[in-house]
Amino acid sequence: MMDQVDQRYIGEKEEEVHKEMSFVDHLEELRWHIIRAVGSIVVFATAAFLAKGFVFHDIILGPSRPDFLSYRLLCRLGQQIGSSALCIDKLGFTIQSREMSGQLTMHIMASLIIGLACAFPYAFWEIWRFIRPGLYSQERKSSEGAVFFVSILFAMGLCFGYFLVAPISINFLAGYQVDPSITNQFDLSSYVSTLTTLCLACAFMFEMPVVVFFLTKAGLVTPEFMKLYRRHAIIVILVIAAIITPPDVISQMMVGLPLLLLYEVSIGVSSHIRKSDIKRLNKENTTNNGL
Template sequence: MAKKTVDEMSFLDHLEDLRWHLIRATLGVVVAATLAFIFKKFIFDVIIFGPTVMTFPTYQWLCQASEFLGMTDTTFCAEKLPFIIQNRTVAGQFSAHIWTSIYAGFIISFPYVLYQLWSFISPGLKPNERKNSRGFLVVASLLFFIGVLFGYYIITPLSLNFLANYQISEQIQNEFDVSSVIAIVRSSAIASGFVFELPIIIYFLTKVGLVTPKILKQYRKFALVIVLIVSAIITPPDIASQVIVAIPILILYQISIYISAIVVKNQSRKSSRANKN
């Protein structure tokens, strides 16, 4: 039996098609999560707990930078971070293993998940729209992975270093629960991955007419305030850390303005050509 075209498909047919795309995307995550589960030692000892030791590359760079600038703060040059990681529940380590594998599976399989969603959406686009969006999967996946790396190598070590060295009393020793440490690494990486999708989001919002370059420029000051607030929430409360996080987000916002302007310009050309014909 021949496959129905998009115009011939009913609402229930579309739901059925979406269901199968979601099933395939879920299977992709499960396969990647299974691999992450198997390579437990690498996932935890190298990746998750990497930012908890002072040999982590970010601490080395920040130590060299602080020494070059003659800063007296030696927190980035210490031998080790002043905390230990503990498990306080019976099933804590097993639960951490399962959930970390699932999140790792999602990150690894993100391009495939995106491909499944795109395969569902793209048949409803016009041929020229599909042609113009040809590099969508590559660009969106690349931005996501860059964001994940930024969250992992910048936000995570800055947060851990600050929180580990923060004290309200010398009588209190830091004994962090394993789930708390994993949550910082996970949330920093995944949240940054989605934040770096901003240019893609702006591209599609501009295509459907919800956003224009004029609006983005008009609200640039408000965007700056929001970015600084977000930076203050997800990083330690010191100016240097907030600036380090805020700069790439502001650059992404500026790139989004240029992308929006290009989309509007192309749409204007097409409408003028259509009017001439």
């Protein structure tokens, strides 16, 4: 039995030595992974640039019109509960471009942002392909499905920001007036910046469970630590929600509550990883003692 363990250990070491690469080789491999990741972003950005009408009219400017899906669903909800306050018939603002190159610049920037959002799963997969061989076999096993969960959480956060947070925030800002004589005429760059900030911020913040997973595996975070500083985390989450959303309570709560839920889910993820690691270590110690 001891000989078998020694042979397996030697075999793994020989495999690791065989797979060792020089620093320059690692840089070369990383360069090609980055090139392919950036290339995927450029491909999707080019497609978005060419589909100008659909991208701007249906996607980017969608939340600026009363016929947007989220507004129609809110109106149906209002009809079900007998309240007409949820029906949005008109958004009190207009969008304009006050710079000669403003529309072209925003066309390029919006295309790049959409390219990043669409290519994110593939780009992450490319980076993960570079990182994964450097992990131990147990770490590779425990991190299976990382690309899938990262992509799913990113898509969920992006949809949450686009269909829920952004429309309500835009509606609030559109209807806010300090005096009836002042009309809201938003610049195109301001509108696109607000929309993309809300959507991408939600998308990346939804990655909290995955980040906690890797921090727990690295021994930097424990479930006890997260439980101990739960109150501090709540304050931080509320501050983040206040920064990325307009200054209204509804938008802040719409972002803050899902983040608080994700924090609790992250505690569960950390606890599960901690228990799995303890169980594995106990099993290895039992095996070693038996040998």
